[in-house]
Amino acid sequence: MEPITPAEYALLVATEADEACDLRTSSERADPTWVPSIEAATGPTDDRKVRADYLRHLMLDQQLSIHLIGARIDGNLDLSGSHALTVNTERCVYTGNARFDRTTFTGNARFDRTTFTGDATFGRAIVTGDATFSGAVFTGKAWFSGATFTGDAWFYGATFTGDAEFYGATFTGIAGLDGVTFTGKARFGGATFTEITSFRRAWFTGDAWFSGATFTGDADFDGATFTGDAGFDGATFTRYAWFREATFTGDAWFYGATFTGDAGFDGATFTGDAGFDGATFTRGAGFDGATFTRGAGFDGATFTRGAGFDGATFTGDTRFGHSRWRVLDWSATTWKTASVVTTGLAAETVTLDQAVFEEPVQLELAAAQITMKRTRATTRLHMVVAGATVDLEDADLAEGSLIEAAPVTVPTSDGKGSVPGGGSWVPIPQLRNEHGGVDVPHGMLLHQWLGHILALLRLDRDLSTALSHAPSASVKSLKRAHIAGTTLSGMALRACTFTGADGLDKLIITGEGILTNNRGEKDKTRPWPAYGRKWWRTGRRVLHDERGLRDPHATTDATDTSGEPATTPTAPLTHRNVSATYRSLRKALEDSKDEPGAADFYYGEMETRRLAATPFSVERSLLTLYGLVSGYGLRAWRALASLVALVGVASLCFIRGDNPFIPWEWVRTTTPATTPVIDPDSVVWPLAFGAQETIALFRPAGAVGVTLVGFGVVVDIIVRILGPVLLALAVLAIRNRTKR
Template identity: 35%
Template sequence: MSTPPAPVLSAPSWPHCAQGADPDTDPVGCRGIHVPGHTACLAHLEDTDRDAYLAGLTPGSDVDQRGTPFTARLLQALLQALHDPATGNPHLGTARFREAQFSGEAWFGGAQFSGTARFDQAQFSGDAWFDAAEFSGDAWFGGAQFSGNAGFDEAQFSRNARFGGAQFSGTAGFDEAQFSGNAWFGGAQFSGTAWFDEAQFSGDAWFNAAQFSGDALFGGAQFSGAARFGRAQFSGDAWFDAAEFSGNAWFGGAQFSGTARFDQAQFSGDAWFNAAQFSGDAGFTRARFAVTTQFGPVVCAKEIDLSAAVFELPVTLEIAASALRCERTRWESTATLRLRYATTDLSHAVLSFPVAVTAHPAPFTPGSTVLDESLLTDHPTGVRIASAQGVDAAHLVLTDTDLTDCLFSGAFHLDQLRLEGRCTFAPTPTGLRRRHFIWPCWWTRRRTLAEEHHWRAQSVGQPAPPPGLEPSPRHWRTGPHHPDPGLTPDPEDVAALYRQLRKAFEDGKNEPGAADFYYGEMEMRRHDRTGTSRSERGLLWGYWLLSGYGLRSSRALAWLLTAMSLTVLLLMGFGLPTHDPDPATTGTLTHGRIALKTKAPDPALNGGWHQRMTWKRAEKATRVAVNSVVFRSSGQNLTTAGTYIEMASRLLEPTLLALAVLAVRGRIKR
């Protein structure tokens, strides 16, 4: 394969030196502009002519060195000729260094540029230092190439500063730089660390499509005008801690590959992050959004942290993230959180007005395009609420969220919490197990709170699953402080949570959900040894055993059938007489009058067990038992023992039937 020929550069628009030109390889040669009165550039001028030119310069003189190749020594000689004794620094008027080539260190530290400074498309092979330089006119660095480090710390740009398309291969330092006019960095490439800490942008700051391959540090920067970072690419970490955005902040379509921090940032104007992508964590801790009404949609592969952030106006947040932390976040007006994938922590959030948390069913569509969620393909799309502790739930609405591991302890007004759509809670463990290694048992399916799981896991000494593994559905889920009993809510606390949340289900006309939470409340009261007396616990044990607190119809029906079967057996064995007794009539004759008296003998039970346990007697006993269920007397002759058996069955069995009916109604009522 042949090597393609090198591109042929066109001749510059100014009269150039042409030193070293070759018709075959380099027809242009040196691009340096002619020194006035000569046909060579400053670099190729004879020494005597160069000395004469430099001697004619005075502080504040205009300098035109377009295309000139500078060594560090030549540049030093030029700046020394412009040295201002009053300030001790070089003083240039209009400075034209377009396409100039600086092969060594270029030192412009403290220099004063009274007119326009043109360094566009200049090439700095070594380090370039403009620290504390003062640019009174426009400063042009568009397309400039900084192969070494570039320092503009504390530089002052009184008018516009143009760095569009500039390439910074080393560190780019703009710490405490002051941009009084507009600052253009659109399309600039920062291969090393870009330092803009405490920089001040009085005009608009344009970083659209800029590429930051290293870290981008804007800590404490002040943006008085619009800050535009649309489609910017941050390959390293991006730090905007304590930055102040007085105008609108545009980060639409920006891509953050590392960590992005906006902690304590102040957004006085709109903050636009629509279609922004965060491959790492995104932090907005203690940030303040004064007029933002739309945040996102954004995609974050890890966690977006809005802890202690403040939203002053009604706002809609559209976030697709692995996790969302809203600890102590304050919403001073209404808010709607439309989420995808996110495990959300609302601990101690301050809700002054209604705040709705909704699981968004489909990918967000900013504009006419579908938001790319490829960063989250390994995550389930459901939205989980991790905690609502310390929240005033009177203003909270949860829609289609997963509350399996949600902690409600410490929340206020839980009875006013609104649960919309399909909100899911943790189920009881599945499968058959042995209690005390003897009795087989299983848990009936019901909605449970995470706090009940944590207490039961702690009380039975269940080990926590290995980190990173989902707990087995056959076990209770361990809590964050497992197995510390002092930090795990006890049954009295959990019962109060069930009682308040049951009211939320009832207000939502979700009677089955309310029934499950009533069951959970009774369970916690049955196990509570501090707030529930022993006699009350005994009653609850009986209520649970007979009918599952009036919510388990199968249990009540099983006991009813058991009671009826026992009644039948007892009646066959002791209650039904062997045969119905015949009444006997006796009479007496007194003074021509006859007195008759009929008396039925008491029913008698004779014969052995083989005579009592017959199908005929079973039919009679069943009739008595069935009539007892509905408070009816069968009219069957019974022994004295049978009478008491029937009385007991007429008291117990209708009660069990009523409990079964009540349980069925509790499951189907709407």
């Protein structure tokens, strides 16, 4: 086949001399950014035209090495097959399809700034040297499935406007795809990257699939943008995996992914669903400052070293169910505890159901709801909770665990601190520039950018709505939880259910106003004087369980935004159950030398024990009398009031028989030798005598000049016994309230 165009003649001469054929003009060579446009390359002139068939003839029939620059390759070029070729076509334009399937490129393969207007297929091709596609444009389908790059592969700034297929491709050298734009689907499923892989600032406007891909070197996706769905499920990252400042506007799936090196998602933005279910993080996992505007799932995830969620914000359900946290760090042949940092993490709902914490961790969470059903902490767990309602049903917390309340704080607009109220939960990028226009990031369409901004605004609104109503954190349920040695500091327990909880006798509760009042909360909509309170009740602290038994329709001021009905215990709640709960909590406070704090729990124990007894039984009668007379030894005023009543009754009994209104004569007086302090004929004398007899336990019966007759002797014995007993109960009550 003979050359028929000037470009083909120049190529033949250069190829036979083993030189590069450069068809650019001198001005084009002087411009390093020059790329042949499709319009210019497909124009009527033939000074750049090289027929695809002629190029194939030179490489296959003549076995020549091709190095062509600035040419237009007309027609379909088919070099597929088990051929060993040396091909370099830089800054060229392929007007038809280019097929290199199963081709072996000996040495380097250079396609820098080349434009493929048709399909470009490199399926199962092998490049023994470096492969460079920097600045290349693929307007049709790009097929690299099964290709092997034994040297470095460079795709800097390349553009794929059609689908890009890299299924099962192998990159044994550096894979440089910084700034690459994929406007179609990008599929890297099952690909293997053995050296450094870089997708920094890459743009994926279609779906991006890396399912089952293996990265044995560092994987860098910093600043990458995924406007479609991003699938990394089952991917393996054996060294660093960086997704810092990456943007995922579609769904992001990392199901079952394995990160054996550090994983960094600091500052990443997920405006779609983010799924890390079943993922394994064997080294540090960083999500500091990450933003999740929809659901975030970490169900079944495993964290074996430090995990950071410092300043992360979530809306929707944030799930950590079945996750395992083994936070360890290997240093100098010894294990040392690393940290799980969640300072500033904010979410609507955080789910930690069935999570396992195998090493000491500290979680700082701001949320509307936190569920930790069947969560297990084998060592100390420290949680700092802001605004959330925490459900610890069936949880198993190690001794020394601490759950403490913190105020809800909103980050300031500059991101340097936090203030109660005001500020913004999510940093919102500026929509307009200084010239009044809209700066749309490179590679993103205007409607995609506006959708991204709208998602961030919705996240800020949802977080403000979810957290603004929750001034303090609370515990919703401790049913069947094992909490021996756990401390609840400042956590509101007004709506907490304790049924079946284990280790309550070692539970430590601190804080003021964390339990509801037995009289109920004030309701200004109700009429004066009690505003809806049960004014006849004592003002003691009570458990929600007791209120539920006494007032089935009682409400508390605890906030529950779950929208779900209150859970019911497996077995019916009884007064015996509540009495046992009070007893355990009382013992816990007594063991910590907090006798005054235990007083209300003892009262609740006795009250529920009384209600649990059979009506009209001896036990119930005794407890009822004990409660009425002295408030179970805790109400000094009751004992004193009973003592006053006893003195009054005794005074009536000790009125002399010469009183025309008294039908009995139980006391007689004689005229004393000396003038008495109180005249026996005065109306005050019976009261003074009754008081004297009531507090005189060991004095001989009667007084000088006084004789008790008939039933008066019995009355005197009764008041001598009951009077000191009531005094002792009053002293005991005062002691119980002031003991330290």
